[in-house]
Amino acid sequence: MSTTHVLAPVAGRAVSLQDVPDPVFSQGMVGYGAAVEPPHEVTEAIAPVGGKLLKLLPHAFVVLTPDNVGVLVHLGLDTVALKGEGFTAHATEGDVVTAGQLVITYDVPAIVAKGLNPIVPVVIMDEREAGNVVAAEAVLEGAEILAGAHLFTANK
Template sequence: MLKKLFGKNVTEESFVSPVTGRVVPLEEVPDPVFAEKMMGDGVAIEPSDQTIVSPIDAEVVQVFETKHAIGLKTNMGLELLVHIGLDTVNLKGEGFETFVKVGDKVSAGDRLVRFEKPVIEAKAKSSITPVIVTNFEESDFTLEALFPEQAIAGETQIFQVKKK
């Protein structure tokens, strides 16, 4: 389990899967913005469940109006984007329910969003969910991605970030 570290000097953080499913490299996401890591580095999950949980102890810094993505800031100052599906912004919130607001402190495993996978799969490009660290420079941090066959939301580690 992850320790509560708010306010401490942290040099390494471990991230668990925000949704149950199969972890895949970002390069396999059928969208060049994610596949080419234009927004940052991380992994993606092909969800088999419909609940997104926090992958780490963090502060909620953004809840998109369309509810398709959540921004988190970790103890180490990393900014994390959990983006549910591809082209889901066009759903304008249909099929999504959020459980947090900006400023909330969350722990790994806390529920963030529930989504209707059938709605996303019928009306958007994909339900694949990129989980991306958006603000680190490769010279300051390293990201080690893990690819378990099946990840359990709030439990299975999917990547680790360390300060160099």
């Protein structure tokens, strides 16, 4: 069994995944994890784990750990429609990143101005067992969390 410690990719209020207002995330269709509601300011999204940047889109990225655990960071809901507007990549797909490394600058006010929700779901790709993901205390309390702070642990 491998244990993956997942960090918050952005600062903000830690939120339980089931409270994300999108059924794809809240019902665990993509996988289980947690989310962060960022402040309404330009923020830096960092890698929540170390590994290979398997997928890099303007609004989302997946880091594959050496244990083959894929961690998805999705910046905002329905932000794919913006076609990259409000996002600046600082890495390239295929790069090896370290936990805490800057990946994307996220213009939260621009997303909010478009009427979209800026919440940042972070999930273990294809995790079908909610019990394999243990949320940090901040998530359980809905507390403020710093980027790079412990968000949840995944056991596979």
